Amino acid sequence: MTLTGTGALPRTGSFAATGVLTRLALRRDRVVLPVWALVTGGLVASGAGSLEGLYGTAAERAELAASMTANSSMRAMYGPVFGDSLGGLVAWRFGTFGAVLAAVASLIVVVRHTREEEETGRQEMLSAGAVGRRAPLTAALLAALTLNTAVALVVTAGLAGQGAAGALALGLAIGGTGMVFATAAALAAQFTESARLAKGLTAAVLGLAFVLRAAGDAGTADGSSVLTWLSPVGWAEHVRAFAGERWWVLLLLLAAVLVQTAAAYALTARRDVGASFLATRPGPAEGRLASAGALAWRLQRGTLLGWSLGFLLGGLVFGGMVEGAADIVGGNEPAREIFERMGGQSALTDAFLATMVSLFGMLAALYAVGSVLRPGTEETSGRAEPLLAGALGRLRWAAGHLVIAFAGSALILTLAGLGLALSYGHDLGPVLGAVLAQLPAVWTLAGLAVLLWGAAPKAATAAWGVAGLCLALGWIGPALGLPQTVLNLSPFGHLPKLPGGQEMTWTPLLALTALAAALTAAGLAGLRRRDLLT
Known part of the structure; x- marks a missing residue:
């Protein structure tokens, strides 16, 4: 509905009030975001100390890498070992789970500040003011970007002693995976009327990505399976931090983020606040829940x-x-x-x-x-x-x-x-x-x-x-x-x-x-x- 006359609201751009909503989102999550970043990044970074205590010599690390690469069950769980240095073992043991943790945190943050706000009616109140159509989604994605940037920085700083390039590659791989599922959650929020269902759909995609990677790694010792390459979690693994970094794989994560963001923006501009493209079916005329x-x-x-x-x-x-x-x-x-x-x-x-x-x-x-x-x-x-x-x-x-x-x-x-x-x-x-x-x-x-x-x-x-x-x-x-x-x-x-x-x-x-x-x-x-x- 278009408002006209002297009492009409001023026209706003699509991104109007993005800064205000971003500050609001960061203020609401001022405790949760730092905790997630420190726990996720700290888990990965602390792996160097624990692994060094367990496998202190190069021979022990080489033996571990060889036995893990030969064990299909271990490859399914953690992925193949691409390097037997201490940093390479950290990337093998903690990289996949760090990426999954970042993905879970990211999807929760995005759904919280998009679909959950619409479901509770708060977004409709905000949108009655000079708020652009794409501002809420942009603010949610910026909050997720802040989280994943913090995770990447914690990982990079914590593992810099094992090699600056490898630490940066692992941090970007984990943070990039988090952003892939942040934008996937933004897309899911356009199709559902429920925040719970939006989280469930994105979590199901994350679960499928993990299963594809696990199945691919179980079948091949070098991670070359097509199934692994079909999974964003597999892309993070194929960055090969501390083992001859493949920087170009990060472009796959970036491309997925950009494509999903563009799709989410296109869809959010074509629906009303609170509505969805997969509307809930109306129930029966008479209730069946006794x-x-x-x-x-x-x-x-x-x-x-x-x-x-x-x-x-x-x-x-x-x-x-x-x-x-x-x-x-x-x-x-x-x-x-x-x-x-x-x-x-x-x-x-x-x-x-x-x-x-x-x-x-x-x-x-x-x-x-x-x-x-x-x-x-x-x-x-x-x-x-x-x-x-x-x-x-x-x-x-x-x-x-x-x-x-x-x-x-x-x-x-x-x-x-x-x-x-x-x-x-x-x-x-x-x-x-x-x-x-x-x-x-x-x-x-x-x-x-x-x-x-x-x-x-x-x-x-x-x-x-x-x-x-x-x-x-x-x-x-x-x-x-x-x-x-x-x-x-x-x-x-x-x-x-x-x-x-x-x-x-x-x-x-x-x-x-x-x-x-x-x-x-x-x-x-x-x-x-x-x-x-x-």
Whole structure:
């Protein structure tokens, strides 16, 4: 609709108010962006110190590179080893995961400042002023660019001692991958009416890219597979940091960013605020959801299905790697000690399997936290208020989501255990018991999320930070030699290392379960007493 007359708003350019919106986005994410940059970049940069402690001589590094290149399971997980220098091993071990972390952070940032703003109605209020049509999207992409630039700088500075060119190449590869998926998220936001669906679509593309790279690297030892070249994650690998850098591969990442940005700009100019090109189909004239639990299931079933498939496939992949654990360690005593710290003082294969089980537990906590915070999204979007205006009570409304969070985490861990047992050929009982032993720690973090959402909803996102910290402590802490008192800050630090070697101890499991119940009860009590977010 065009406004005319003396009261009409002034005409604005397509990018008007981009600077204001960018400053607003950076201010809103003033804590999240630095944390993501330091965690992602620091994870990669810290790899040099841990690998140097494990493989201190050139002969040890050469032996590791040769054994990893010959192991198809390891290539599928980390990619081929292009160089046996310390920097080359860092790029092999941490480059792919650094790129994936940057991609995840980038897609979250872009969707948060585009589709989520439209979904909550805030963007419509802003657009009523002198804001250009492309300004919100540009501000979101600039926020993502700031994040990925910071990641690249942290990686480059942290690894400069291993070779300035290699450090810069690795930093640009990781940051460039993040921008590819930032622009992919910008494109997905044009097609969906839901921020959750936009994140899901982009995450699915990221998952497909990782699978293509893994399949290609598993089939060829030199990374020459067509499947690897079809994946942006594979492009980051083919920059070959610290191994005769291929600077021209960065042009592929740049081209993908430019093409997707142009497409997103073209589409955003052709739709109304809040609308999408794939509109949600109207529901039936008469509702078919008979309860709050049925509504919660309808809202969360897609997410649960995606996590279930991911955990089952992950179990199958990791199970196939267990027999290759000896190749990773060889005769390296420090590496063996790290696996034993993570997986218990048991046989090496059992310690490796226990390490994978622990990783699945920490990842399941991310699912549980996201599922618990789902009703918070319903609150802020205004969809919860009409439901609660009737006879539906707050506790019954929240219970539907919490049942899915707690039971869903048990389901995905069960599927991971099934995949591990089938792929490794181990008895199902011990493996399934080991993964389900992770549940008390998972539920403790979920209970903390309930407490934050119920009692202090504006601080609810801190639950993600706690879950991320626990993941970092459990996965990186043993490699850095952190004392057990620090590792015990995470609930996962109190769990028995199963299967094999260590006996089942029920005391920490029961204590964590009781703590999870207490946190959940306190959170629900807070939900009953506070006002709804609007």
